[in-house]
Amino acid sequence: MTKELCNDFKNDVLFNYLLRDDLDSDCSFMLKLFIENILNIKCEHVTVLNSEQDMIFDVKVQIDNGDIIDIDMLNSPVSKSCYYRLWGNGVDLLISQIEEGKEYTETVNPIYQIIFIDVIDENNLKLIDTYRNANEDGNIEKYGLITRSYVQLPYINNIKKEKGLKEMTEIELAIYILKNGIDDEINALTNSEVVKIMKKKLRMFNEDEHLRDMYYKRGANEF
Template identity: 30%
Template structure:
C-alpha cells in the first residue's frame, strides 16, 4: 500500500476484529456498541474467523466478519476505496446473498433474521456528510417497512478529520476511527477509558512485523486499487476518446455528426476495455474473446461479472445470448 497505513487493510481489519480471542472480542464489541447501541451483541459469535494465505491471494474474496445470534446477523467489512454506484451495488448484492443463505431447502421466511451490514469506507457521502449513516426500507413518510430484513450502515472514515478539527477532545470511538483513517493519533486529544487505542496499536505493531503477511497485503491491495481506479475512470475515458475521435471525423463529414459517431465509438471501446479488464482481474484468464461480443452481450457481461459465477459459465451465457 502506497501510504503504508495498514489499519485500513481488510486483512488487518479481519485479523483484529474477526477472531475468537478475548482481545478481538473486546475490540469488536467496542465498535458494535458505538455503531448499533440498541442491538444486543453480548452473545454474538463469529461464523467465519478463518483467514488463510489462499483467501488473501484471492483478490476478489470479501474478507468480511460475519456474526450471528438468535435475533440478528451482522456483517462487517473494511473497504479501502471510494464510493461509487458500482461498489454500492456490490454491497447490496452481497447483503441479499447473506439473507438468502439463511434459509435451507424447506425453510420458511419465518426463520429469517434481520441482517445489519456495516461498511467502513474511505470516502464521504457528499449528499449528506457525516461520520455514520444508515439505510433501510421505509416509505415517503419515513415509516419503516413492516418486517424489513436489511440495514446497511456506512462509517465514513475521512469525516473524522472534520470532527477532530472542531472538537477539543475526541471520544474513544472517534479516536479509534481517527487511528484507522490516519494511521496515528498524533496531535489530537482523546478519551481512553477502555484502552482501545493501546490495544489497536499493539495489534498493528505485531501485524507489520510479519513481513510475509505485509507482502501479501501489498499485492492484494495493488490489484484492488488498479481495478477500482480503472472502473472509476472508464466512462470518462470512453467519453473523452469519443470526443477526440468525433472531432477528427467531424472535420470530414460535419462536426455534429462526427461528435455523435465518435462518442458512440468511444463509449463502445471503453465498455470493451473495461469488460476485458474486469474479466482478466477476476479470473486471471485472457479476455480477448470479448472482442467478438456485441454491445448487447457486453451489457449482459457487466451484470454477470458482479455475481458469483465461474468463468466457463459466464462465457457460455454470454455466447448463448447470440442465438
C-alpha cells in the same frame, strides 16, 4: 529494500487482522465496539462466520440473538457497481439462511451491514449514515431485514477539529485510527483501551513477515 512498517488499517489484510479472531479478546472488543456504537445493538458474544479461505474483504459475524452483521472496509472509490455489490452481499446473506422445509421466520435473521468508506456523501455530512427501507412518508418498513450503515471515514477529521482527540469517545478514536493510522497524537493517548488494542494489534501484525507481504500485495492490487 526493507518495506516500511504497515500502518493503514484501511488495507483489507490489516483490517481483517484487527477483527477476524473471535477467540482473541482484543478482536472481540473491537467487534463489539463497532456493533454497539454504530448499530446501537448490545451484544455479549460475537461469532465470526468467515472460513479460513476468506482472508480478505468483509468480516461476517453473528451475535447472541442470531442477527448477522457484515463488516466491510472499502479502500477504493465507491462506484455504482460497488453499491450494487453491497446490495447483493446483503441479499446473499439473507438467501443463504433459507432452509428447505422450514418457515422463513424459523431460519432467517436480520442482516446489518457496516461499511467503512473513505469518502463523504456531500448530501449527508455525518459520520454514520444509516439506511433502511422506508415509504415516501419516512415510515420504516415493518419487519425489514436489511440495515446498511456507512461510516464516512473522512468526517472523523471534522470531529477532531471540533473537540480534539482527548475529548473523543472510544468509537471516534477507533474510526480516527482507521482513517489516519497510529500517529504521534494517538501515541500520546495512554488511557484509551481502543488505542492500546490497536497499537498492540499493529505491532503484532508488523512482526509477521507473511502478513506484511500480503498487506503490500493487497495495496498493489496483486491479489
